[in-house]
Structure formats: C-alpha cells, structure tokens
Amino acid sequence: MKAAFSSYLDGIAPGLKKLVELLGEDFDYVSVLSTDSVGFSVAISQRAKSVNHSTMMTERGSVLRVRRGGLYSEYAFDRFDPARPEKTAEEARRALNEQFALLEETASAVYETAVLPDEPCELRAEMETAQLPEDCDLGALVDSFSDMSARGVKLGEHAIDCHVRGQSTHVCKLFLTVNRDMRQSYVYSEGMCAVIAMKDGAVKFGYESVSGREGPEIFEKLGEKVEKVVGIAEELLTAERMEPGEYEVIVSPEVSGLIAHEAFGHGVEMDMFVKNRALGAQYIGKRVGSDLVTMHEGAKPEIQVASYAFDDEGTLAHDTVEIRNGILKTGVCDALSALRLGVEPTGNGKRENFEHKAYTRMTNTVFESGESTLEEMIAAVPYGFLLAGMQSGMEDPKHWGIQCIIDRGYEIRDGKLTGKVVSPIVMTGYVPELLGSISMLSRDHELFGSGGCGKGHKEWVKVSDGGPYMKAKARLG
Amino acid sequence: MENFILDLLRASGADGWTVSDEVRRGWEFYFIRHALDQNRVRDVEHITLTVYKKFCEGDAEFLGSASARIAPTASREEAERLISRLLSEAVLIRNPLYTLHEPRGEAVPVGETPDLRAISGDFLRAMRSVEESAEADVNSYEIFADCVTRRFISSTGVDVTDVYPVSMAEVVVNARREGHEIELYRMYRSGSCDAAALKANVEETLRFGRDKLRAEKTPALGRCDVVLSTGDARQIYDYFIDRMAAGMVYQHISDCEIGKRVCEDAGGDPLTVRAKRRLENSSKNGAYDDEGAPVRDMTIIENSVAKRFFGSRMFSQYLGLQDSFMPGNIAVDGGSASAAELRTGRFLEVVEFSDFQVDSSCGDIAGEIRLGYLHDGDAVTVVEGGSVSGTMRELAGAMRFSKERKQYDNYLIPAVTRLGGMSITGAE
Numbered sequence: 001m002k003a004a005f006s007s008y009l010d011g012i013a014p015g016l017k018k019l020v021e022l023l024g025e026d027f028d029y030v031s032v033l034s035t036d037s038v039g040f041s042v043a044i045s046q047r048a049k050s051v052n053h054s055t056m057m058t059e060r061g062s063v064l065r066v067r068r069g070g071l072y073s074e075y076a077f078d079r080f081d082p083a084r085p086e087k088t089a090e091e092a093r094r095a096l097n098e099q100f101a102l103l104e105e106t107a108s109a110v111y112e113t114a115v116l117p118d119e120p121c122e123l124r125a126e127m128e129t130a131q132l133p134e135d136c137d138l139g140a141l142v143d144s145f146s147d148m149s150a151r152g153v154k155l156g157e158h159a160i161d162c163h164v165r166g167q168s169t170h171v172c173k174l175f176l177t178v179n180r181d182m183r184q185s186y187v188y189s190e191g192m193c194a195v196i197a198m199k200d201g202a203v204k205f206g207y208e209s210v211s212g213r214e215g216p217e218i219f220e221k222l223g224e225k226v227e228k229v230v231g232i233a234e235e236l237l238t239a240e241r242m243e244p245g246e247y248e249v250i251v252s253p254e255v256s257g258l259i260a261h262e263a264f265g266h267g268v269e270m271d272m273f274v275k276n277r278a279l280g281a282q283y284i285g286k287r288v289g290s291d292l293v294t295m296h297e298g299a300k301p302e303i304q305v306a307s308y309a310f311d312d313e314g315t316l317a318h319d320t321v322e323i324r325n326g327i328l329k330t331g332v333c334d335a336l337s338a339l340r341l342g343v344e345p346t347g348n349g350k351r352e353n354f355e356h357k358a359y360t361r362m363t364n365t366v367f368e369s370g371e372s373t374l375e376e377m378i379a380a381v382p383y384g385f386l387l388a389g390m391q392s393g394m395e396d397p398k399h400w401g402i403q404c405i406i407d408r409g410y411e412i413r414d415g416k417l418t419g420k421v422v423s424p425i426v427m428t429g430y431v432p433e434l435l436g437s438i439s440m441l442s443r444d445h446e447l448f449g450s451g452g453c454g455k456g457h458k459e460w461v462k463v464s465d466g467g468p469y470m471k472a473k474a475r476l477g
Numbered sequence: 478m479e480n481f482i483l484d485l486l487r488a489s490g491a492d493g494w495t496v497s498d499e500v501r502r503g504w505e506f507y508f509i510r511h512a513l514d515q516n517r518v519r520d521v522e523h524i525t526l527t528v529y530k531k532f533c534e535g536d537a538e539f540l541g542s543a544s545a546r547i548a549p550t551a552s553r554e555e556a557e558r559l560i561s562r563l564l565s566e567a568v569l570i571r572n573p574l575y576t577l578h579e580p581r582g583e584a585v586p587v588g589e590t591p592d593l594r595a596i597s598g599d600f601l602r603a604m605r606s607v608e609e610s611a612e613a614d615v616n617s618y619e620i621f622a623d624c625v626t627r628r629f630i631s632s633t634g635v636d637v638t639d640v641y642p643v644s645m646a647e648v649v650v651n652a653r654r655e656g657h658e659i660e661l662y663r664m665y666r667s668g669s670c671d672a673a674a675l676k677a678n679v680e681e682t683l684r685f686g687r688d689k690l691r692a693e694k695t696p697a698l699g700r701c702d703v704v705l706s707t708g709d710a711r712q713i714y715d716y717f718i719d720r721m722a723a724g725m726v727y728q729h730i731s732d733c734e735i736g737k738r739v740c741e742d743a744g745g746d747p748l749t750v751r752a753k754r755r756l757e758n759s760s761k762n763g764a765y766d767d768e769g770a771p772v773r774d775m776t777i778i779e780n781s782v783a784k785r786f787f788g789s790r791m792f793s794q795y796l797g798l799q800d801s802f803m804p805g806n807i808a809v810d811g812g813s814a815s816a817a818e819l820r821t822g823r824f825l826e827v828v829e830f831s832d833f834q835v836d837s838s839c840g841d842i843a844g845e846i847r848l849g850y851l852h853d854g855d856a857v858t859v860v861e862g863g864s865v866s867g868t869m870r871e872l873a874g875a876m877r878f879s880k881e882r883k884q885y886d887n888y889l890i891p892a893v894t895r896l897g898g899m900s901i902t903g904a905e
Contacts, residue, residue: 045728047727047728047729048572048724048727048728048791048792049541049570049571049572050542050570051542051543051566051567051569051570052543052544052545053543053544053545053546054525054544054545054546058546060548060550061521061548071513071515071516072514072515073515073516073517073518074515074516074517074518075517075518075520076517076518076519076520076521077520077521078521078522078548078549078550079520079522079549079550080550081550091520092518095518095520096516096518098594099504099506099516099518099597100516102594102597102598102601103506103513103516105598106598106601106602106605108506108511108513108601109511109512109513110512110513111508111509111512111513111514138566138569139569142569142570160729161728161729196728196729196730196838198729201732201870202839202870203730203838203839204839205838205839241866241900242866244697244900244901244902244903245902274509275509275616275617275649276616276651276658277616277617277649277660336515355503355519355521357505357507357515357517391834392832392834394831394832394845396831396847398658398659398660399659399660401831401845401847401862402845403831403832403844403845403864405834405843424841424843424866426843426844426845426864426866426902428845428862428863428864428902428904456647456662456664457647457664458645458647458664475902475904476902477863477864477866477900477902
C-alpha cells in the first residue's frame with residue numbers, strides 16, 4: 001500500500017503558499033518546510049512497560065527560510081492558521097527584525113551567500129509500506145514484545161531482564177517555494193532487543209536491532225534475535241579485557257558501518273569544508289583507502305530509515321560515490337554550503353526537526369561488497385580478532401582520527417576462532433591508514449539504522465550505515 | 478494551550494492524567510569565524526498528555542499509562558480522538574499500581590521572563606572579546622538562548638508554572654603552526670550568559686590548542702594514574718549518581734543499597750553527592766521536575782554511603798519513596814587534598830577526549846585521547862592519540878578528588894579528579 005500523504009499538510013498548503021508570497025515582498029528568497037509525522041514507541045521489559053506516540057521524527061510544525069542582504073534567516077513556528085497567513089508573516093517579520101536590530105547594535109558582520117536557485121519542481125511521493133503505524137494493533141504488539149522479553153529471561157542463565165522496544169513513524173513533509181511544491185510520505189521503523197545479564201555483581205548488555213523503511217511488520221524479525229542476544233550477554237559476562245596493541249581484525253557489517261559513518265562520513269560533510277573544519281577537502285582526488293574500498297552515501301542507493309525522496313531543503317535524493325577504488329571523489333553537501341563552495345547539492349540537507357537548522361548530514365552510508373567469504377577471511381588471519389557489535393563512535397573530521405567503541409572481539413588464532421571473547425574494545429587510529437589496510441571484503445553487506453547520529457554533541461537525525469565484513473589492521477585498546 | 482484539552486481530560490473517564498505545556502521562544506546565531514552565517518527564531522509550544530487507567534488481573538492491581546504530544550493547533554475533535562486512543566492503550570501497560578504526585582507545599586513564585594535580546598547580546602559580545610592570535614583563533618560558534626515557560630497540570634490538583642532561561646554555546650577553535658592546523662570543540666550549557674566564564678574557558682581552549690601543536694604521540698604507558706580537570710569528569714560522578722536512580726535500582730541494573738557503601742573502601746576520598754534546588758546560572762533551576770514534583774536540596778550519597786534514591790514517581794514508589802523527585806542540579810563535596818597536591822608524581826592529565834564515556838551499568842570507562850599532559854615529577858610532555866580504559870568497579874574505591882570545585886552548568890564537582898592505575902593504550 002502507499003503511505004498516504006498528510007491531509008493536514010494538504011489542508012494548510014494553500015495558506016502556506018500565501019505565506020511564501022507575502023514574505024516574498026520583503027525577502028529575495030522564501031521557502032517553507034512543514035511536517036506532520038506521527039508514530040508510536042512501545043517498550044517492554046519484565047519490570048517496566050510503556051507506550052507513547054513520540055519517536056525521533058514525530059513532529060508537526062513549519063520553518064520559514066528567508067534571505068535579505070546576503071543573510072539567510074529562519075523562523076520556526078507551530079501555531080499556523082491557514083486562514084490567516086498574514087498573521088504568521090507579521091510575526092516572522094517582527095521576530096526577525098528584533099534580531100536584526102541586535103545584530104546591527106553589535107555591528108555583526110554577515111557571511112554573504114547568493115540566492116538559492118528555485119527551479120520549478122512538483123512532486124508527490126507516497127512510498128510503499130505494508131502497514132502504517134497509525135493502523136498497528138498495539139495490543140498485539142505489546143503481547144508479542146512481552147513474550148519475547150519473557151523468553152529472553154528464561155533462556156539466559158544469568159539474564160535478569162530483557163528489554164524489547166519498537167518505534168514506527170509515518171513521516172510526511174511538504175516543501176514550498178514560489179516555484180516548488182514537493183510532498184513526500186514514507187514509513188520507517190526500528191526495534192531492538194537487549195538482554196541484561198548479571199554475574200558476581202558485573203552487569204552486561206547483549207543487544208541486537210532491526211530497522212528499515214518498513215512498517216511495524218518489521219518487529220516480527222525481532223523475535224528471531226532473542227536467542228542470539230541472550231548468547232551475546234552471556235559471552236560478555238566472561239569476556240576478558242583487551243591487551244592493547246595493533247592487530248589484524250575482521251570487522252562485522254555493523255562495525256564497517258560505524259567506520260563508514262564516524263571515521264569517514266563526517267569528514268566529507270561539506271558544510272565542514274566551508275568552515276575549513278575537514279581534512280577531506282584536501283584529499284579530493286587522492287588515495288584514502290586500498291583499491292578495494294568504494295563507498296556510497298545517499299538517500300537513494302539503499303532502502304533504509306534515511307531513504308527519502310527529497311531533503312529538508314527541497315533537493316532531490318542522490319546516490320553519491322564518495323570513494324571509488326580507494327580514491328576520494330567527493331563529499332556530500334547541503335544547499336547553502338553548495339552555493340558557497342560552487343558545487344551541486346547532493347540531497348543531504350537535514351534537520352533534527354522543523355525547529356532546528358539544516359546542516360549537511362549523512363543518510364545511508366555504505367561500503368561496497370567484495371569477493372570473499374567470511375570463512376576465507378578468518379582463515380587468512382594468523383592472529384587477530386573478529387570485531388562485532390557497536391557501542392558508539394565519535395567523528396574527528398579535522399584530523400581523521402578514529403574513536404570507535406566496539407562491543408566485543410572474538411579471538412582468531414591460526415585462521416580459526418578460539419572461543420575467547422574480549423570486551424569492550426576501543427579502536428583508535430588514522431582513517432587513511434585503517435582504510436588503506438583493508439585487504440579483503442565479504443560478498444554480502446548489511447545496513448543498520450537503529451539509533452541516531454549527532455553533529456558534534458547535538459542535532460540528532462536518522463541515518464543508516466553498513467557494509468560487508470572487512471579485513472584490516474587496527475589499533476585496539 | 479486551549480482549555481478544552483483540560484475539559485476533555487476531566488470528562489474522559491481516565492483514572493488520572495497529566496499535561497505538560499512548554500512554550501519555548503528561542504534566539505539562535507550561527508557564526509563562521511565572526512561572520513554571521515544564519516540567525517533563527519523559534520516560537521513553539523510542546524503539549525504532552527498522559528492518561529492513566531487502573532485495572533486488576535486476579536489479585537494484581539495495575540496502573541497503565543499512555544502519552545502523546547498534541548499540536549497546539551489541534552481541534553477539539555482531534556484532542557477527543559487522541560485522548561480516547563490513549564485511554565485504550567493505557568490498559569495494555571501492566572505496571573504495578575502507583576499513584577501520581579499530589580500538590581506539595583507552597584507554590585514557588587514564577588520568575589521573571591528572561592530577556593532574550595540581552596542574553597544573546599551578552600553572548601555575542603563575549604565571543605568577540607576572546608583574545609585570539611595568528612596561532613590560535615575561533616573557527617566557528619553557535620549561540621542558543623531560550624526562554625522556557627513550563628506549566629504542569631495533573632488530575633491530582635498539581636498546577637505549577639516555571640519560567641527560566643536555557644542557553645548553549647558551541648565553540649570550535651583552531652590552532653596552527655607551519656602548515657599544521659588542529660581543532661578543539663567545546664559545548665557550554667548554562668542558564669543565561671556568564672560572559673566572563675565563557676571568555677576564560679574559550680581562551681583556555683585556545684591555549685590547549687597551541688599545546689596540541691607540539692604534542693607527541695602518547696606512549697604505551699600500561700597502567701598509569703589519570704587526572705581529569707575538565708567537564709569530562711562529570712561522567713565519573715554520573716556513574717555514582719545514575720546508580721542511585723530508583724529506575725536503575727528497581728530494574729536491578731544498580732546494586733546500590735541504602736546504608737551501604739557505593740564502592741569498596743580502598744583509600745580514596747569519601748564521596749558526598751547532593752541534589753541542589755538551585756545552582757548559580759544553571760540551566761536546570763526549574764522549581765519542579767518533569768512530573769510536577771517540587772525539587773529540593775537532598776543528600777544522595779554521604780561519605781560514600783548510599784543515603785537516598787531519587788527518580789520518577791513510578792520507580793520511586795516501587796522502592797517505597799513517597800516524596801521523591803528528579804533533581805536538576807548536582808553538587809559533589811570536595812575531597813581532602815588540594816588540586817596541586819593531586820597533581821604530583823607520575824600521572825596523565827587528559828584535557829581533551831574524542832568522547833569520554835563511563836558506562837553506568839557496568840562501570841566500563843573508555844575514551845580516545847585528543848590532548849593530554851604526561852607528568853613525571855617536574856617533567857611535562859604534551860601527548861595526543863591512544864586511549865584510556867578501565868572500570869569504575871575497580872577504580873572507584875581509590876579515587877581522589879580536590880577540595881576546590883568547579884561548576885559545569887548543573888554540576889558542581891571537584892576541580893580535579895584522580896583515578897589510579899588506568900590502562901593507557903599508546904599511539905606510537
């Protein structure tokens with residue numbers, strides 16, 4: 001079925017068009033992004049349960065973007081009366097004029113930017129989904145999650161609880177300028193199962209997730225993961241600490257995604273080029289990885305949680321090849337940064353929600369697959385670790401340093417897994433060295449889209465990332 | 478918020494309900510160097526409804542709940558549909574019976590409305606006043622100043638309102654020498670703008686940047702004492718605070734027990750942690766928590782012994798606490814030695830991590846070193862790269878911290894914290 005576009009947004013669109021027209025008298029560029037996204041979140045454990053209708057992307061509101069004197073300004077609001085657009089126009093003018101007065105008083109210089117192009121575009125994209133979150137039987141879902149939670153505790157010798165969570169969101173966005181009328185509607189969902197195990201006072205979490213641009217039916221796959229999650233939690237209880245050093249490693253698709261996203265992806269967000277904050281600007285056309293490394297970024301090449309028709313600035317989704325055979329080709333770019341850099345935007349202008357500024361942000365970031373099997377890759381490691389599960393990562397675009405905190409490592413000796421597990425693992429190093437050391441890639445790949453991505457320590461948006469198993473050398477601690 | 482929402486809730490048949498109505502007016506400024514990239518205004522209202530239903534299964538009594546945001550422009554019909562849906566969903570949630578907060582004490586007078594123009598002006602002028610040089614300067618910064626008006630209403634008669642400022646400044650600095658340029662990142666949160674503190678902290682970060690230019694790779698130190706003297710130390714104290722949260726205790730993720738030590742006694746400084754109703758210029762000086770409970774001063778941990786859990790109404794009642802709340806501000810008492818005394822012998826003082834983390838459930842510590850000072854007697858080497866790791870379960874008992882304290886927004890903590898025998902992975 002098609003995910004139907006919001007009737008609320010359709011209803012206020014004429015009023016918003018009038019608002020754009022009214023402000024066009026004062027400003028030389030005006031756009032408005034309006035959102036009406038609904039969803040639910042259900043969380044079940046043995047000791048606490050909840051249901052609510054807030055997810056990372058549920059929202060209803062609008063943001064105006066206007067330009068005057070080379071300066072772009074924005075006004076975010078959520079009390080729009082479509083019958084009285086002149087009222088909102090006046091409120092926006094008054095609010096921004098108060099700021100302009102302060103900027104004049106403080107003699108603030110302006111970073112001048114040209115007028116955004118406004119090529120005509122009409123689009124109404126209602127994407128396929130099997131089920132809408134609005135139609136989901138939450139009673140059945142609560143029962144299903146309760147069964148999974150009970151099973152997780154029963155299966156684990158040391159399990160003290162099993163948390164099961166699912167979120168599903170129906171996203172609707174409307175983007176209007178004088179010449180553009182773009183409307184999109186899609187559904188994405190994410191779920192996770194986490195088992196908490198305790199032994200001798202030590203507490204450990206096993207964790208697995210599911211995600212996709214799919215409806216709540218995706219949560220059926222969570223049930224298949226309970227047994228694996230129990231196994232992970234039990235393994236972590238007996239895990240040893242990592243002996244610091246440089247090792248040959250095979251990283252799982254989840255860790256490949258962490259590297260793609262944190263270690264590399266942030267470094268080629270081109271708003272950072274404008275601020276001279278990214279080393280990537282100096283590496284375009286240069287080698288940053290081995291011949292095996294090809295990496296895509298974009299809302300178009302994969303169907304995952306960040307696969308949309310257009311971004312929050314009205315730019316159509318792209319498939320950007322950032323690295324081809326180890327050579328950095330380009331980065332990704334929002335519309336304003338593209339103007340400043342003299343390049344084309346890539347459909348990566350995203351906001352946390354309508355209240356927040358748009359930045360260059362990642363969507364789906366993924367390494368291309370290779371020719372090997374996982375078994376061949378393990379057999380090729382004399383001594384090292386198979387790294388699996390991600391806890392967190394932190395970007396360092398200026399220096400291309402890596403910090404990835406990885407859940408667990410499985411020891412490999414003489415081409416065989418020994419059964420020894422180490423945890424947690426801090427992987428550090430220099431991105432071109434790590435990507436340059438990639439010597440084998442598995443044939444398949446997988447993407448992960450649970451959780452969110454921040455810029456610095458704020459501005460959380462949905463992304464996915466992944467890749468194949470990759471064999472490389474890395475510094476572990 | 479439209480009054481019909483309250484009327485509908487009162488007539489809904491819910492066994493309880495709460496409404497949080499937060500009006501947020503925000504001014505934002507984004508600078509590249511000192512040129513304005515963009516200015517923004519936010520004028521929004523967040524209304525969250527929660528409805529509760531009591532029900533029984535056999536002898537067991539439950540209180541289920543369901544919540545949702547409702548748009549400020551929602552019609553009466555939309556509100557009616559939403560409340561009806563929430564009522565049907567609340568009975569799906571089998572949480573053991575508990576009660577909502579009742580009104581307590583005298584209402585705290587509503588504060589003055591923050592002046593966004595004045596606060597923003599203070600930020601703009603403070604950032605302009607930072608002393609920069611050709612070697613170290615400000616790359617970019619973002620200023621956020623919000624006026625928050627928050628009203629909390631419940632079926633039990635709670636109806637309280639708070640007005641307070643919330644601000645944030647994100648600052649990126651560069652330092653460069655002979656074609657090599659580095660960057661450091663800082664995020665400052667506060668109530669309004671403390672111009673002097675912001676200027677001093679950004680200038681300290683510029684000094685760190687200059688030092689980073691001459692940093693050597695961190696050697697593989699094996700076990701080494703680590704000193705923390707920046708906001709990253711909050712993570713260390715959060716380990717103890719999180720473990721005193723009623724939710725963590727009730728769910729058995731924390732094994733803290735009232736009257737028992739929160740860590741083993743291994744010669745460290747005794748730890749005392751207090752919830753504070755107010756801290757000067759904190760962004761968390763609201764008089765009430767998210768559930769409408771009044772916030773007050775309270776000792777959580779005293780001399781390393783658990784005194785009092787805190788938390789949400791549901792988890793607190795499950796632990797038998799009747800007048801609990803979720804604190805906004807935290808103060809940790811100073812230790813026995815001065816900062817100078819703690820900075821003696823051989824130790825690594827890390828002032829910049831990529832992302833310093835302490836896992837409150839298991840105590841694991843991890844962070845990549847972006848800038849550190851390796852002290853060995855009088856010798857000091859500036860280092861970068863590599864990582865620190867360890868676990869609070871082993872390190873907490875011997876932890877030392879300074880008499881002097883320093884405030885980071887809603888945390889007042891010892892200025893210097895020393896953890897013995899952490900594992901240091903080198904970058905060489």
